[in-house]
Amino acid sequence: MKFFIIFSIVLFLLYFYTGWKFIIPNSYSISANIGFCLIFLMLYLLPIATFFMRINRVENQYSDYFTWISYLSLGIFSILFFIFIAIDIITILTKIAPIKQNFNPQRKVFLGLSVKTILAGFGGIFSIYGIINGLRIPEIITKKISFKKLPSALKNFKIAHITDLHVGSQIKAEMVQSVVDKINSINPDIVVFTGDAADGSVENYGREMEPLRNIKSKYGNYFVTGNHEYYSDLKGWLDKLSEVGFQILINQSQLLEVGNSSLLVTGIPDRTAKYYVKSHKTDIKKALKGYEDSDFKLLLAHQPKDIEHAIKFGYELQLSGHTHGGQYIPFNFFVSLAHPFLKGLHEKDGTQIYINQGTGFWGPSIRIGTVPEITEIILS
Ligand SMILES: [Fe+2]
Numbered sequence: 001m002k003f004f005i006i007f008s009i010v011l012f013l014l015y016f017y018t019g020w021k022f023i024i025p026n027s028y029s030i031s032a033n034i035g036f037c038l039i040f041l042m043l044y045l046l047p048i049a050t051f052f053m054r055i056n057r058v059e060n061q062y063s064d065y066f067t068w069i070s071y072l073s074l075g076i077f078s079i080l081f082f083i084f085i086a087i088d089i090i091t092i093l094t095k096i097a098p099i100k101q102n103f104n105p106q107r108k109v110f111l112g113l114s115v116k117t118i119l120a121g122f123g124g125i126f127s128i129y130g131i132i133n134g135l136r137i138p139e140i141i142t143k144k145i146s147f148k149k150l151p152s153a154l155k156n157f158k159i160a161h162i163t164d165l166h167v168g169s170q171i172k173a174e175m176v177q178s179v180v181d182k183i184n185s186i187n188p189d190i191v192v193f194t195g196d197a198a199d200g201s202v203e204n205y206g207r208e209m210e211p212l213r214n215i216k217s218k219y220g221n222y223f224v225t226g227n228h229e230y231y232s233d234l235k236g237w238l239d240k241l242s243e244v245g246f247q248i249l250i251n252q253s254q255l256l257e258v259g260n261s262s263l264l265v266t267g268i269p270d271r272t273a274k275y276y277v278k279s280h281k282t283d284i285k286k287a288l289k290g291y292e293d294s295d296f297k298l299l300l301a302h303q304p305k306d307i308e309h310a311i312k313f314g315y316e317l318q319l320s321g322h323t324h325g326g327q328y329i330p331f332n333f334f335v336s337l338a339h340p341f342l343k344g345l346h347e348k349d350g351t352q353i354y355i356n357q358g359t360g361f362w363g364p365s366i367r368i369g370t371v372p373e374i375t376e377i378i379l380s
Helices: 002-023 030-055 061-096 105-135 173-185 202-214 233-243 284-288 304-312 331-338
Strands: 138-144 158-162 190-193 222-223 246-248 252-258 261-267 296-300 318-319 345-349 351-355 373-379
Touching: 002 030, 002 061, 061 105, 138 331, 138 351, 158 173, 173 202, 173 373, 202 233, 202 318, 222 261, 233 246, 252 284, 261 284, 296 304, 304 318, 304 351
Parallel strands: 138 373, 158 190, 190 222, 222 246, 261 296, 296 318, 318 351
Antiparallel strands: 158 373, 252 261, 345 351
């Protein structure tokens, strides 16, 4: 309830401010302004209604359409919100700054309005670009990662990494099949899926996950939970993922014999899982027990923050997701404040970490400054 109240207030401020900025500079008639207010109120209520539908498991074709409209309007409003904020900051600064006021006042008002209109137009173009970018089929990003002491048998070992697929009301089997086709096109040795597989119930969206059973890999497919697994049907989705060919690693490891070398794949649950399921509290010590001397240790963890464990227990590589790379500007800035790494390859205290930007998306189907990603990782 506390979350819902905060969510409603933040959303109200966002819609009110953006709507107000849209109406104020234009001299529409009173009846037109009332009409606009009603439209903005309705748009504000859409995400709230979507939230209620989700928690009450209203999941059908119509609720899916509703979700699309709701999230898209929220995405566009959030972009416009930040543009209007930027305009206001610039306006305030120009008023404070000691600029010579020798402009004709009428010309000044006209220029001010033109700049605002142009920037708002940019917001619209940005949104359209973001929607097209967000909805395209994920692209394969190839990353060769070098290690000082990689056993020769593991040279060119290929990992296909997907994450944050968010199958459900917006991401359907057709998209999942495209992901599978791309994975199979690179002939991976293993496939890893670092959480946030789905939203909603297996009963209504389980069939959308079916194409995953067509994945082909030499040494198996592995899955660890993300935070979203704990928001809906945890057991149902884990059963479904097992059924379509993924081995679920919850504080567990799988040792792979590759030639004369050993590669350990350890999976830990999302770091917030302990608040929902006691037995899903991160316990890497338990997962690693007996495998400490493996030639190469790979950690699968949904959130980049878990690198603290990877470093502590001597893992060579960690693969994560969760951040979506920020998904779209300017959220990448806020997401980067909350996480040590936003996307791509990083190194910390001898452990390397790669963060996939997300194979699917969550919320508004918008991506600006990020791409939907399938990572092809080659050890070298
Ligand atoms: Fe997540």
